[in-house]
Amino acid sequence: METYLIRFQKMVEALENDPNVQITHFHTFPPATSEQIKNVESKLGYPLHSSIKSFYQQTNGLQLLWIFKSNEQFDPKIHFRNSKVLDFFHHYADYFPEEGSIMILPIEKAFLQDWNDQVYFDFMDNDEQQKFANQSYGLLDFHQRIKPFDCFNKYYDMAFLLDGSNNPPVILGDDHQACYTDSFCTTFESYLEFILANKGVISRRNDFYYKYEGHQEEKKLSPLPYFTKEKILDLSVLLLKDILPQCEKSGSSTIGLNTALVQQMAESSKPLTKTQMNYILKNHYAFLSSGGAGGKWQTVNVSGLVLGIYTGAKNNEGEQANFERKHLPPRITLTSIDFPFANFCGCYAKRVDFLGANLSHSLFTDSMLDGVNFGEANLAHVDFSRASLRNANFTNANLQNTDFENCDVTGAIFTGANLKGSRFPGAIVKEVKI
DSSP: OOOHHHHHHHHHHHHHTOTTEEEEEEEEOOOOOHHHHHHHHHHHTSOOOHHHHHHHTTOSOEEEEEEETTSTTOOTTTOSOOOOOOOTTGGGGSOOOOSEEEEEOOHHHHHHOOOBTTTBOTTOOSSSEEEETTEEEEHHHHHHTEEEEEOOOSSOEEEEEOOSSSSOOEEEEBTTTTBOSSBOOBOHHHHHHHHHHTTTBHHHHHHHHBOTTGGGSOOOOOOGGGOOGGGSOOHHHHHTTTTTTTTTSOOOOOTTOOHHHHHHHHHHSOOOOHHHHHHHHHHHHHHIIIIITTOEEEEEEETTEEEEEEESOOOOSSOOOBOTTOBOOTTSBOTTOBOTTOBOTTOBOTTOBOTTOBOTTOBOTTOBOTTOBOTTOBOTTOBOTTOBOTTOBOTTOBOTTOBOTTOBOTTOBOTTOBOTTOBOTTOBOTTOBO
């Protein structure tokens, strides 16, 4: 396997070739000497894990800062590549605008730095106990074991917890070194792979490692094989985060859901006819008129199949439209229909024309909607989670509070759409048009 240093250099070279990015600092340092490593191990009282030593035997610390040129605080007079080596605690002084930051301390600072009045304080004692990863420590002892080693941000950092093992847990610190317990545990090797795959982006650390009392769960490991092509950060996605809210964040787990099977079942079902569609429309209008609007959607997983459940409405006429795992052929014209609160969960509706339709508060989770025309449609409060929306048209659509979690919106058009309150965590947003 290539060394860490070579892989960091290749990652930085890719950033440098990105026209949207400006690197301001990238510094590697001479390898830690055997004497420096032995000094650390001697004072710790045990040898360090090979992954930790391997990194420091290649470079005794690493600094990387970069910023998007579209960042409103980007200033070419300030943000340019320069050779100045920064103080490793540079980010503790202020908040800086860069999107990417890595500040891995030299080995002696990482393991031997005294963090009195920053991580631990004289008022602490060991009478009070701190539980962490199924162990109990005195409060002072616990905080003295915390050793920040990547000081990448004023609010956040990453730290070792010296638990006596040669491969100490790595944890996220937040709230200006005040809290190190709301984090998953990981390893140094996994963390290096994480920042390589995520190009040192500051916000990704919190998204990936933060969880209240996360240390009580299994370690969050991400060795090299973990970062498949789909899991490596695409910077073009990050550039869209201010337009497509939360698109840079991870979506909820889809383990146990079989969206592909749901869509396959819908596609293989007999396509609805115009007569059937008119009957459904008539009954849905009666359902709404008699008090069917205003309910809430829930979804349940039954053997991998997602089902929609509608609760809270009180109606006494008609029947709510239910297209769950149904096949809507393109020949059915649904332009300008008034069809809110309908169930399209898992439906197959490729290239259907919903131009100007009112579909607000409807459920479209796990649906196949490639090439659908939602231009000028009212899709407020619609849940599209896990739907395929490749090349869909949302021009001038109302997408207020619409959920696109884990959707594929590759090539979709959002020109003029109202995206207030919408969310795209885990969505595939390649080649979208804004």
